Amino acid sequence: MQIRKIQATGGSSYIVTLPKEWITENGLKKNDPVRMSRTSDGGLTIFPASVVKDSLVNVKVIDIDGIDSEALLFRMLLGAYISGYGQIEVRSSGRLRSGMVDVATKFIETAIGVEIVEESSDRIVMKDLVDPGEMKFPRTVERMKVLVRNMLSDVMDMLETNDSSKAESIESRDREVDRIEWFISRQTNMTVRDTSTIRKIGVEPLDIYRNYTVSRTLERIGDHAVIMAKHTSFLTGRDDLESVRLSIVRTGRQVIELFLRSVGAWVKVNLVEANEIVEEAAKLSKVCNDQNKNVSGLSKEITMTVNMIMGSLSRISEYSADISELAINAAMSR
Incomplete structure (x- = not known):
């Protein structure tokens, strides 16, 4: 890094000389135009006008x-x-x-x-062909949240109604969640390759990283929804497993509610709510794990299925805590 002094030319103009090596490397000469853009951290980026930073x-x-x-x-x-x-x-x-x-x-x-x-x-x-500024981070994350919420709700609906016919649509929505997560990952990397993209997206650099982290977490929760959906077929179509299914549903609805609250706390940067969710997530995760231990009198196949589903619900609770911790971090950076 070089340090150069600002010189006054009279009136309201100031001059900073540019490194000769940079001028030579870019083939610039006297009176050639350069492009300048202000960065969100108070810096100034300069590059040749002939270079299209896109x-x-x-x-x-x-x-x-x-x-x-x-x-x-x-x-x-x-x-x-x-x-x-x-x-x-x-x-x-x-x-x-x-x-x-x-x-x-x-x-x-x-x-x-x-x-x-x-x-x-x-x-x-x-x-x-997409302008980075056309798809804002908050909007894309909100779309992911809605998709994941619907996937989780459909899993619980299948167990509650004793019908696994929605499993295929859950996998279809998971592919859409993946597409959005890839897009957010792309936007994040574009801001590293070209800092002017930050202005187009309209998000602070630190928030870009947080949005990326949340999108990754939502994508993983979506994967757990698919895992649970695949295992519902072992529990549906059997009246003798109604109590097992409804027990999973009761806990599952609580997990979904916690997940939605965590995203809400993250969006609103609600420190108090986020802290409550972190504490509740630990308790709910324990409930899921304890429910695994209480499975008795069932076949090995059914026991393994219940363990898989409850394990996913426990992991989603933990992911909800992760999202809430990001909200706390965001609150403390303000």
């Missing part, structure tokens, strides 16, 4: 010669997307195999805002 010019080229795994290509595309690249190119020295083209198609159906803009026999170009 995620759409950040290109990632993936050469698939030697790549035989379609699963690997999908993970590479997803990794480039999450890293914040605005343009992703898939290239081959020969003709692209149909399986690889299918992977690219599947990827754009999965990633938010990505479209194929060019396609030939040996090359596919995908671009992110």
